[in-house]
Amino acid sequence: MPRSKAASAPASSGHVLELIRSGEAATRTEIGRATGLSRPAVALRVTELLRHGLVSEDRAAPSQGGRPPARLEFDAAGGVVLAAALGVSHSQAAVCDLSGRLLAGDSGSPELEYGPRAALPWLLETWQRLLEECGRGTGDVCGSGIGLPGTVEFATGRAETPPVLADWGGVDIASLVAEWFPAPVLIDNDVNVMALGEHRAVHPGVGDLLFVKVSTGIGAGIVAGGELLRGSLGAAGEIGHIPVRDGDGTPCRCGGTDCLEAVAAGPALLARMNARDRRAGGVAELAALAHEGDSAAAALVRQAGRRLGEVLAGAVNLLNPEVIVLGGLLDRAHDHLVAGVREVVFQRSIPLATRQLRVVGNRSGEEAGLRGAAAMALEHVLAPEAVNARIAARR
Amino acid sequence: MPRSKAASAPASSGHVLELIRSGEAATRTEIGRATGLSRPAVALRVTELLRHGLVSEDRAAPSQGGRPPARLEFDAAGGVVLAAALGVSHSQAAVCDLSGRLLAGDSGSPELEYGPRAALPWLLETWQRLLEECGRGTGDVCGSGIGLPGTVEFATGRAETPPVLADWGGVDIASLVAEWFPAPVLIDNDVNVMALGEHRAVHPGVGDLLFVKVSTGIGAGIVAGGELLRGSLGAAGEIGHIPVRDGDGTPCRCGGTDCLEAVAAGPALLARMNARDRRAGGVAELAALAHEGDSAAAALVRQAGRRLGEVLAGAVNLLNPEVIVLGGLLDRAHDHLVAGVREVVFQRSIPLATRQLRVVGNRSGEEAGLRGAAAMALEHVLAPEAVNARIAARR
Structure with missing residues (x-):
């Protein structure tokens, strides 16, 4: 009944490289001890890794008497x-x-x-x-x-x-x-990739994380158990077309009404802002205005945060993430967006799901x-x- | 940056057992080939597995000339x-x-x-x-x-x-x-456990599955990438307290209003049924009535399916599962529940997320x-x- 996760060759060169990269083994003796491989088998694998430039050798290790064992290091310049x-x-x-x-x-x-x-x-x-x-x-x-x-x-x-x-x-x-x-060429949607980047760079120890990008559209990248959750066809994280509660029938480009994206993404905010006094030329400018204390812009971003929070409250009940990271074009107005999201999520999600939940802004910025x-x-x-x-x- | 998944001893007895259980290796020679272990190292591990009753030996394998190699088999009676x-x-x-x-x-x-x-x-x-x-x-x-x-x-x-x-x-x-x-004692909530049971017994090849139990409450178990997704504190899958759209303010036992559970779980259906003509003594009886063609009961179950579908449409956008399994006390009225869920999910979720989606009833039944x-x-x-x-x- 349980499915096997065994790789075909548990002590292959690739696994030896992983032991070296992770610091679990640094000498041929340690590799032998960790894998159970014979000395010739260890030597063969190390030679292959050296020849492919994935590992380098350093004989300067402190001696315990006698010739010091060569220390093996992952060579990040190997490709x-x-x-x-x-x-x-x-x-x-x-x-x-x-x-x-x-x-x-x-x-x-x-x-x-x-x-x-x-x-x-x-x-x-x-x-x-x-x-x-x-x-x-x-x-x-x-x-x-x-x-x-x-x-x-x-x-x-x-x-x-x-x-x-x-x-x-x-x-x-x-x-x-x-x-x-x-x-090999790996392609994924931008939000999944940002979620992975933010997780590896800023929250590597967190098992479950939700990265939300608010920009022209709204999408999420889900990290579950430390790995990206892509769903059966790679469509996971498409929260932009979940309808908000008590909408007024706002049409969405997808053909639906009251989609989160239609009421809380950049274009909706910009249209609302400019219907008042036409001051923001783009979403980034609107975010900057909010950041600088413009009350109309701040109120719009905070309200967008609340709308986003409605949908995220459901996602929190469903996924129980430890961290929600907000990123995207509203980056500069994070304080207001985060405040709006927190307001609703902490009110509407079940207590256990929010007990350790943190809602924060994107920290790896444009590099995510x-x-x-x-x-x-x-x-x-x-x-x-x-x-x-x-x-x-x-x- | 990438995190290591290396176990400390990739060719340990435990890994050898996994090779035998999965059928990847059945003789000492095959184990040696698959792991790179020396003959004495393979022998040591096999002896340990034999001694602990986890593996049994069978010398009846067809001979290729000479003494046939002993075939090793996982011994399910070993504990x-x-x-x-x-x-x-x-x-x-x-x-x-x-x-x-x-x-x-x-x-x-x-x-x-x-x-x-x-x-x-x-x-x-x-x-x-x-x-x-x-x-x-x-x-x-x-x-x-x-x-x-x-x-x-x-x-x-x-x-x-x-x-x-x-x-x-x-x-x-x-x-x-x-x-x-x-x-070791492992404890999890009933819906997660049912999701795992249904996945392993009925849908073992499916990567992403959502199991929904409609009973006194409503909860979900998420299988992502073949494994249970539990969230940071084990609270994942709590969909019962996600509010439905356009609710009429129905109070929920959690203190909120218009929670899915308050409008679509067993007690809500029963109350509505019995407010009419008091025929169903319990949820299972109501489900049986619907199954037998009682139009009032069937309409109630179908409407519950639609309400459930509203919340599941969001979950489908978020998780992109391949299969949604519906289980719980409404088991006997699955046709009506499934129909209601399909009606809304296929209307409201994004096209890619529903392209291969199947919505089905629980098949492993009470045993799940x-x-x-x-x-x-x-x-x-x-x-x-x-x-x-x-x-x-x-x-």
């Missing part, structure tokens, strides 16, 4: 991953080492609304240029991670007719990227997407099975 | 787990072998409302008697699993002041059980809780780390 956070108005691209450290990065404004064939050349050329800047080549690329503004069928890497980016629907982005950089894209690629390419496959392919 | 599904009006207890097969079972009506010190003796004595019936002793018990009607802080095994069972709040049930049966409790205990006690610890303790 690179490419990371990208694509956005409708602003996109970022970077090259990272195998620890996720940014080696080179750039941003630009490729026109995503004209489809991937217009925007992908910018990304591929930027990555190519950044690789050259850090003296790396295509052969060093172990994988790429991309965050895209729209729902993505994660297993296939195809965008699912995102309303903002209709022309991306069904396009096999992963294959297009892999033509240039032949290595890029960090998350790098983490998504890294966690895939450094998984034992992937390491074994790479070693086998180049043996 | 037992105790399982219990406690309910307010009806409780079940069983002894299962290590494959989850029921060896002996019984049910009763211990009075849960008077607290665990009144109800636990029934459970402990029943387990003891069932153990004797199948010729086993306390020393054969590898672990126990209990489903309890109320929120449970899973990590500690303490019940969280369940509204139905106030006297159970904070009681350390696990310790009380472990005094009689000294082995007992099967789930056994699975919860088994998956814990057969995990490699737990097997290693048990072997080390008795070495």
Whole structure:
């Protein structure tokens, strides 16, 4: 009845790499002790890892008398991953080492609304240029991670007719990227990627976290048990089209009425603000006004927080997260947004679900997407099975 | 940045057992090949597993010339787990072998409302008697699993002041059980346990499943990526207190208004039914009436399904499950409940989230809780780390 989680080769090179990366074993003797492998078997695996540049050797370890054992260290310079956070108005691209450290990065404004064939050349050329800047080549690329503004069928890497980016629907982005950089390509929606980035960078010890992005739309990324929860087709986290209570019939672009997005996302706030005195040119400006103490802007953001809180109160009952992180274009008005969310969530969720709940603003800021894209690629390419496959392919 | 998942001893006895249980390796040679372990190391681990009765040996394998290699098989008779599904009006207890097969079972009506010190003796004595019936002793018990009607802080095994069972709040049930049966005790709320049982028995290949129990209250159990999602304090799945849209202010026992439970759970339906012509003596009877074609009862159940569907539409957007299973006291009226849920969920959830969604009735029936409790205990006690610890303790 219980399903097996056994990997086919529990003491493979990939697992030995994991022992070294995690600090559980640093010498050949320690690896032997931890795995039960014979000395020749340990030596074979370590040699493979050394040859592929994933591990480096250091003989300077303090001696206990006699020749000191060579200490093995994960070599983050043994390869690179490419990371990208694509956005409708602003996109970022970077090259990272195998620890996720940014080696080179750039941003630009490729026109995503004209489809991937217009925007992908910018990304591929930027990555190519950044690789050259850090003296790396295509052969060093172990994988790429991309965050895209729209729902993505994660297993296939195809965008699912995102309303903002209709022309991306069904396009096999992963294959297009892999033509240039032949290595695994991981694509997920921007909010999932931001959730992963914020979790790994700011809340690594938290098991259950909900990241909510309030921007042109509203979406959530769910971290459950430390891992992204994507759902059966990668559509998890689509909270923008959950209706709010006691709505007045506000139409939503999805065809429904009173969707959270229609009453609390950027455009709705902006329309309400500008119906009064037309002072904010964009959502970021509205957020800045709220931050600077403009009472009308602050009241709008706080009310949006309350509306968001209604939907999040249900999500808290359903998921019992430890942390809710709010991010997106309202970043600068976090205080007001967080206050509105707290007001409703702590009133409407069941007591046990809110006992240890924290509602906070996004702390990794603009980098969340890029960090998350790098983490998504890294966690895939450094998984034992992937390491074994790479070693086998180049043996 | 990526977190390590490496166990400390990837090729331990526990892992070897997993290879044998999953069918990945059946002979000492295959174990050596799969793990990279030396022949003496494989022999040592197999001997330990044989000595602890977790594995049995069979020399009847077809020969390829020469002496046939001994085939190793997981021995489900190498121990037992105790399982219990406690309910307010009806409780079940069983002894299962290590494959989850029921060896002996019984049910009763211990009075849960008077607290665990009144109800636990029934459970402990029943387990003891069932153990004797199948010729086993306390020393054969590898672990126990209990489903309890109320929120449970899973990590500690303490019940969280369940509204139905106030006297159970904070009681350390696990310790009380472990005094009689000294082995790991796992306790979770009844809906989580039913979700696990239904998943393992009926939908083992499904990654993301939502099990909803409509009974005196309404709760959900979430299976994400094949595992139970419990949330940070074990409160996940509490959908009964999410308010429905356009409510008329119906008060709920939690102090809120228009909670799903207050408008769509058994008592609400019964009250509405009996306000008309007082025909149904209980929720099960109301469900039976609906099943038999009573139009008033069927309409009530269907309307409850629609209300449930409103909340589930949000849960579908949030979690993108592949299957929603409806269970509980309305079991016999599943057709009507399922129809109501489908009506609203397929109208209100986003298209990608419902593309492959199935809404079905509970198929493992009354056994779901007992099967789930056994699975919860088994998956814990057969995990490699737990097997290693048990072997080390008795070495």
